Amino acid sequence: MLLPSFAPGVVASVCLLGMALGSVLHLLFPLLPLWLSGLCGWLALVFMLLSGQPLRAFTQFFLLASVGGILLLWGMMRGGAVSLPDILLQNNGLLVMLYCVGFLRLIAAGDDTAHESLPHGKKAFLQTLMGVHVLGAVINISILVLMAERLRVSGALNRQAVVVLSRGFSLAAFWSPFFAAMAVALTYAPGAQLYPVVLTGLGLMLVALLVSVLELGGWRLQQVADFRGYPLHFGSLVIPLLLAVSVLVLHEGLPAVPVLMVVSVTAVLLTVLFLWVKRPQALWQQLAAHVLGSGSRMAREVSLFLGAGLLSIGVQTLSGTFDWQPFGHFGAVQASLALAVAILVALTGVHPVVSVSVLGSLLTPLHVDPNMLAVLFLCFWSLGVVASPFSGLNTILRSQFDASGMDLFKGNIRYVVLMWGVVSLLFFWKLPVSGISAT
Structure with missing residues (x-):
């Protein structure tokens, strides 16, 4: 009997579930190899490729994996060593987290304000900016789509509102x-420690928020x-706040996890x-x-992070065969x-x-402060996604809501330059100018 046409997509979904369960079971039963979780992630990608989705959706994966594969083979030919579990598990933890955090949309993305008139004025601006930031910090891109659609239906999704949404959402990458x-x-x-x-990311977020309020709204x-903004109520913030507090408390109580x-x-x-x-x-349904x-929902993320992971393994393997290091x-x-380069x-x-x-x-051979390195990577993400009209964030606004890529670029580039300066000052304060040499 032939399998139904949607079977590969369903199998991919089951593999993603296996990826998450494998990671949790390894935590409970350490004898269960963690690489099984990584294997499930790669199998999920294989079935995504077979599910009938346009191959152009996986362009980034093919490019990253090709370059990573070439570097990996080159490094192995030069005597570099790499194990199969290393390849399977690169970026596995973050993919498991993305998969699990995706469940939050079931409880946090409901729209209880569909029939409420839109607020307007300065308060509405602040509500929208903070709303997309706080809610986006927990349930990610779903809230951006929800709020943009609500404004579009009401005829309030203009250039200014689009920039406010993209800006507020990108701020979450500093700390969430x-x-x-x-x-x-x-x-x-x-x-790096959470x-x-x-805390450093929150400090940067507050500075970026102040810069955004002044730049988008003016001094007064x-x-x-x-x-005209999104109607936000205190009840909308209960779940994000509860989740954030729960994570911090559990991390304090279970430091080994x-x-x-x-x-x-x-x-x-x-x-x-x-x-x-x-x-x-309706729980189980x-x-x-x-x-x-x-x-189907996670195809882009899975392919992107697995491709980037293979590229990282390739760079590590090849760079380890040379005595010279770029830094x-x-x-x-x-x-x-x-x-700036990022x-x-x-x-x-x-x-x-x-x-x-x-x-x-x-940077693997160097003794760079891991906390500040993690902050640098958060800045890569926060400033990179809001600056580029081609990022996933801005692509959604452009494709689904007809926002202009040039408007997004013009609306955010000055903020990006200002925040690059702020972050640079932070590094000159926290990191020695001369750095710490490799051993």
Whole structure:
């Protein structure tokens, strides 16, 4: 009997579930090899490729994997060593986190304001900016689409509103433990600690928020006197705040558990708990529908991060066969220049995770402060995605809501330059100018 045409997509979804379960089971039963989780992730990608989705959706994966594969083979020919589990598990933790955090959309993306008139004025501007930031920090891109659609239906999604949404959402990458940026930063800055990274990121977020309010609204917010924004209520913020507090408390109580796993398990458990309390009759139906739809929903993320992981492994393997290293040290000057290069590269359409994976691999031999390195990677992400009209964030606004790429670029580039200066000052304060030399 022939399998139905949608079978590969369903199998991909089951493999993603296996990826998450394999990671959790390894934590509970260490004798169970973790590489099984990584294998499930790669199998999910194989079935995504067979599911009938346009291959152009996987262009970035093919490019990254090709370059990574070439570098890997070159490094092995030069005597470099790499194991299959290393390849399977690169970026596995952050993919598990992304998968688990995706469950939050079942409880946090509901729109209880569909029939409410839009607020306007300075307060509406601040509500919209903070709303997309706080909610986006937990449930990611879903809230951006929800809020943009609500404004579009009401005829309020103009150039100014689009820039406010993109700006507020990108700020979450500075600090949120639920954001993919944090998972990437902690993965490529081994030894980084959650609290210092989050606190530093929160400080940068507050500065960026102040810069955004003044730049978009003016000194007296006179530029947003007629702004029509999203209706936000305190009840909308309860779940994000509860999740953030839960993660911090659990991380303090279970310091031996990797923070990515704490975030992953907390997101799923709280989702199930809220659904059981609010909609018990539909609990299993909603969970099953979400799980079975994950293959098509996560195709871009899975392919991007697996491709970037293979590129990182290739860079590590090849660079380890040379005595020469591109960095004799990595201090404030190098960090500032690296951020500038990462932003410029993002403007060409290259995702910040690529810049993170390459730089993280090259800095392996150096003793760079892991917390500040993680903060640098968060800045790669936050400033890179808002600067580039080709980022996933701005592509959604352009493709689904007919926003102009040039308007997004003009609306955000001055902010990006200003924040590059702010972040550079932070590095000159926190990192020695001369850096710490390699051993």
